[in-house]
Amino acid sequence: MPDQFAAAAPDEAVKLALRRIDEANARGEGSNVEGLEFNEIVVNMGPQHPSTHGVLRLVVTLDGELVKDVIPVIGYLHRCKEKLAEKRTYFQYIPIVDRTEYVASMNCEWGYVMTVEKLAGIRPTRRAEFIRVITGELSRIASHLVAVGTFTADLAPLGTAMVFYMFRDREVILDLLEELSGARMMFNYFRFGGVRYDLPDGWVEKCRAFMKKMPKLIAEYEALVDDNAIFLQRCMGKGVITQQDVIDYGITGPNARASGVAHDLRRTRPYSVYPELDFEVCTESHGDIFDRYRVRMNELRESVKIIEQCLDMLPKGPVQVGSLRAPYVITPPPGSCYVGQENPRGEYGTYIESDGSRYPYRLKFRDPCFCNLQLFPKLLSGNKIADAVAISGSIDLVLGGIDR
Amino acid sequence: MALEISTNPMAIGAIAARLTEEFGADLHDVHVQQPDTVVASCDRARLRDLAQRLKGDPEVGYETLNWVAGIDRITAFESVYHVYSWKTNTYLELHVEVPRATPEVDSVVAVWPAADWHERESWDMMGITYLGHPDLRRILLKDDFVGHPLRKDYVDLVENHPNA
Numbered sequence: 001m002p003d004q005f006a007a008a009a010p011d012e013a014v015k016l017a018l019r020r021i022d023e024a025n026a027r028g029e030g031s032n033v034e035g036l037e038f039n040e041i042v043v044n045m046g047p048q049h050p051s052t053h054g055v056l057r058l059v060v061t062l063d064g065e066l067v068k069d070v071i072p073v074i075g076y077l078h079r080c081k082e083k084l085a086e087k088r089t090y091f092q093y094i095p096i097v098d099r100t101e102y103v104a105s106m107n108c109e110w111g112y113v114m115t116v117e118k119l120a121g122i123r124p125t126r127r128a129e130f131i132r133v134i135t136g137e138l139s140r141i142a143s144h145l146v147a148v149g150t151f152t153a154d155l156a157p158l159g160t161a162m163v164f165y166m167f168r169d170r171e172v173i174l175d176l177l178e179e180l181s182g183a184r185m186m187f188n189y190f191r192f193g194g195v196r197y198d199l200p201d202g203w204v205e206k207c208r209a210f211m212k213k214m215p216k217l218i219a220e221y222e223a224l225v226d227d228n229a230i231f232l233q234r235c236m237g238k239g240v241i242t243q244q245d246v247i248d249y250g251i252t253g254p255n256a257r258a259s260g261v262a263h264d265l266r267r268t269r270p271y272s273v274y275p276e277l278d279f280e281v282c283t284e285s286h287g288d289i290f291d292r293y294r295v296r297m298n299e300l301r302e303s304v305k306i307i308e309q310c311l312d313m314l315p316k317g318p319v320q321v322g323s324l325r326a327p328y329v330i331t332p333p334p335g336s337c338y339v340g341q342e343n344p345r346g347e348y349g350t351y352i353e354s355d356g357s358r359y360p361y362r363l364k365f366r367d368p369c370f371c372n373l374q375l376f377p378k379l380l381s382g383n384k385i386a387d388a389v390a391i392s393g394s395i396d397l398v399l400g401g402i403d404r
Numbered sequence: 405m406a407l408e409i410s411t412n413p414m415a416i417g418a419i420a421a422r423l424t425e426e427f428g429a430d431l432h433d434v435h436v437q438q439p440d441t442v443v444a445s446c447d448r449a450r451l452r453d454l455a456q457r458l459k460g461d462p463e464v465g466y467e468t469l470n471w472v473a474g475i476d477r478i479t480a481f482e483s484v485y486h487v488y489s490w491k492t493n494t495y496l497e498l499h500v501e502v503p504r505a506t507p508e509v510d511s512v513v514a515v516w517p518a519a520d521w522h523e524r525e526s527w528d529m530m531g532i533t534y535l536g537h538p539d540l541r542r543i544l545l546k547d548d549f550v551g552h553p554l555r556k557d558y559v560d561l562v563e564n565h566p567n568a
Binding site (some may be wrong): 078083 | 437440441467468469470471473475476484486488490493495497516517518520521529539541542543544545546547553554
């Protein structure tokens with residue numbers, strides 16, 4: 001019988017970490033102190049670790065409390081999304097897209113559906129466009145609440161207070177979306193040429209009432225955190241992403257905007273009805289943990305603004321192109337295109353290549369978290385291990401998207 | 405350093421014309437995909453050099469690599485690079501054909517650091533070897549996985565998943 005308590009053989013990532021230690025020592029850059037047997041240790045953080053918010057594994061080389069090197073290991077949640085697309089019709093694939101970035105599934109569906117629409121030359125109806133913006137922004141609020149809530153839980157001073165407030169209010173949004181689509185998180189709501197259902201009776205009023213309450217709730221969150229000395233100490237000036245990092249690694253979303261890069265696809269590569277709406281791209285200048293938190297809080301306000309405008313402007317009419325009521329088979333002409341969509345975490349892009357058949361020939365997701373995670377070795381090295389936890393929380397990773 | 409996104413960019417047609425003029429010897433099949441993407445292809449032998457020059461171009465300057473994808477075209481593979489120009493707020497989609505017999509192409513990590521993981525993913529899924537990549541390991545699949553699943557001729561066998 002195999003010994004279940006036997007130490008597992010080191011895998012490639014651990015071997016790499018050990019090799020790097022040896023190389024650093026050989027170069028004379030290691031921190032080996034004469035007479036000490038162990039100076040640097042290699043620690044597996046994850047894949048089951050509360051602060052990684054998913055099955056992310058970081059192979060961390062520690063020198064005392066100091067992080068010397070980080071090797072992220074991903075793939076624990078790989079579900080062959082791109083392979084599955086080869087044998088699913090465009091229509092069958094919509095619910096699978098939900099499950100990539102499951103915290104903001106509305107936005108993921110939107111990105112995929114927009115790409116297919118562009119390929120097939122379908123224009124969604126105007127009412128559907130507004131409903132899409134409303135659901136997308138509701139999803140963004142819910143997602144930012146999860147991001148900030150869990151991140152503040154990682155930082156000791158507040159304990160889980162913030163999480164409870166934020167999840168309480170996120171639940172209201174999930175209820176709204178459930179009423180709309182029938183599902184709480186995996187909505188399967190978008191359709192080519194529109195959305196699946198029209199807004200139910202009284203939904204607009206409910207949504208408007210919650211949006212009216214939202215600014216007060218945001219002020220409540222900020223009152224909890226913004227003046228908290230311990231929170232500020234742990235956030236200010238830590239984990240700085242420079243603008244050069246943004247350029248080099250393709251960082252997008254709130255993480256880029258916190259570094260003063262006003263890159264927001266809703267403005268820079270406008271889609272849907274965003275050009276008609278009045279909102280600001282929130283930026284901060286330092287690029288540290290605190291600024292990333294501030295950008296998310298400000299974006300909550302902007303999203304509320306957008307939703308209120310959409311509710312006011314909501315036109316009458318069908319929510320789906322009539323001829324596409326049951327688009328079970330859709331065959332875009334041969335060709336390829338890439339459409340990026342501003343997900344709560346950054347640029348969520350879908351590249352589809354069609355050969356004119358019912359199935360996508362090649363489907364590729366460009367996931368924002370995948371690109372942001374690439375910066376981790378650079379971002380975490382040189383910090384204390386406790387700060388590394390705070391920094392990784394502030395980047396806001398969703399492993400479903402990274403591993404696909 | 406201030407990173408400004410151009411609000412009054414060059415027209416995409418003008419960019420395509422400039423690319424043809426400046427890099428015409430290496431860039432083939434330059435055409436515009438509305439609204440903001442130039443699609444082109446290049447020879448794999450010229451890729452790294454071209455990437456360096458595309459990045460350094462004073463007027464367009466494709467400084468950020470957005471993603472890399474491998475595509476199986478049955479007769480050959482293709483490595484697609486999607487890059488972004490901050491100066492003009494436009495994209496370039498660069499297709500590089502990689503023969504099936506020797507699926508190798510130069511790595512562009514030295515030019516665009518973001519290529520690191522994307523090339524690893526492309527190797528993992530499509531089996532395209534990126535020469536000169538600092539750390540070409542599997543990224544999404546297990547270290548001991550056999551085969552490259554996004555190839556159209558991949559057959560999923562139990563033997564491909566040792567220790568699963």
